[in-house]
Amino acid sequence: MIRRFKSLFVAAALILLINSCSSEESEGKTPKEYNLNKPERFAMPESLLEISGIAFNKGIADTIYAIQDEEGKLFRLAWGNKKQFHGKFWKSGDYEDVSILRDKVIILKSNGSLFSFPFTDAIYDEIDSVKEYQKLLPEGEYEGMYGDEISGKLYLLCKNCTIDNNDNVTGYIYRADSDSLVFAGQFNIDVDPIKPFSGKVKKGLRPSAIAKNPVTREWFIVSAVHNLLVITDENWKVKVAYPLNGNTFNQPEGIAFDSAGNLYISNEGDDISAGNILKFQRLTP
Numbered sequence: 330m331i332r333r334f335k336s337l338f339v340a341a342a343l344i345l346l347i348n349s350c351s352s353e354e355s356e357g358k359t360p361k362e363y364n365l366n367k368p369e370r371f372a373m374p375e376s377l378l379e380i381s382g383i384a385f386n387k388g389i390a391d392t393i394y395a396i397q398d399e400e401g402k403l404f405r406l407a408w409g410n411k412k413q414f415h416g417k418f419w420k421s422g423d424y425e426d427v428s429i430l431r432d433k434v435i436i437l438k439s440n441g442s443l444f445s446f447p448f449t450d451a452i453y454d455e456i457d458s459v460k461e462y463q464k465l466l467p468e469g470e471y472e473g474m475y476g477d478e479i480s481g482k483l484y485l486l487c488k489n490c491t492i493d494n495n496d497n498v499t500g501y502i503y504r505a506d507s508d509s510l511v512f513a514g515q516f517n518i519d520v521d522p523i524k525p526f527s528g529k530v531k532k533g534l535r536p537s538a539i540a541k542n543p544v545t546r547e548w549f550i551v552s553a554v555h556n557l558l559v560i561t562d563e564n565w566k567v568k569v570a571y572p573l574n575g576n577t578f579n580q581p582e583g584i585a586f587d588s589a590g591n592l593y594i595s596n597e598g599d600d601i602s603a604g605n606i607l608k609f610q611r612l613t614p
Contacts, residue, residue: 368607380604381582382426388588418456430476437474441466473539495533526570529555544590
């Protein structure tokens, strides 16, 4: 009887241990500055079911600017308030990201075309001051863009370009002058250092969005294809990568920081769930 009791006790202990490990694995690893397992969740209105890029003006968090990948509209809404306003800037198309840089709104289309108009015109229902930039970028598919207010530079990251292979992702830099975008160089991200963190990138990284952390100056890159967050230093050297839990991150398509260093990631919705923006409060390291 005693031996049987000991066996039952050991079995119960093993079950508890397995359940504990499973719980830890399901939560996953997370940066020390942000708990990726405990977001504040903001469900989007139906108009932003397919939300893609998000941005703030100069890091001010009172208004979120967003686009979705079907209509040529710039949306404006406040955190937690589903009432949205929008301005029509172009015809329907596959729009992937938005940045506000030096009082200009810049929107990226998946084919690499860019659209720009004065930030002051974002309040209008119909925006007729739009300038289109075609063929600035090599042929390919683009989804990630970030406007650096300090340097005045616009960073664009290729998602799928013929110039790249499984081990490299190319990005392009433009300087935002008063009425033009001037080429200012390019950069590369080596995919090999990401592979130990996620085997999903064996056939290359497919970035969805990029943003620079205003506190650490690190680059944060999300990939919806791989459900992955990659962090590099200021010079694009990979530091770490975190697989994202699919129960939390349905389809991460946009990323932004406010001036306090809080992290925001937008997710497209589907037939079951609404689109959303997840906020991760910056923690004291």
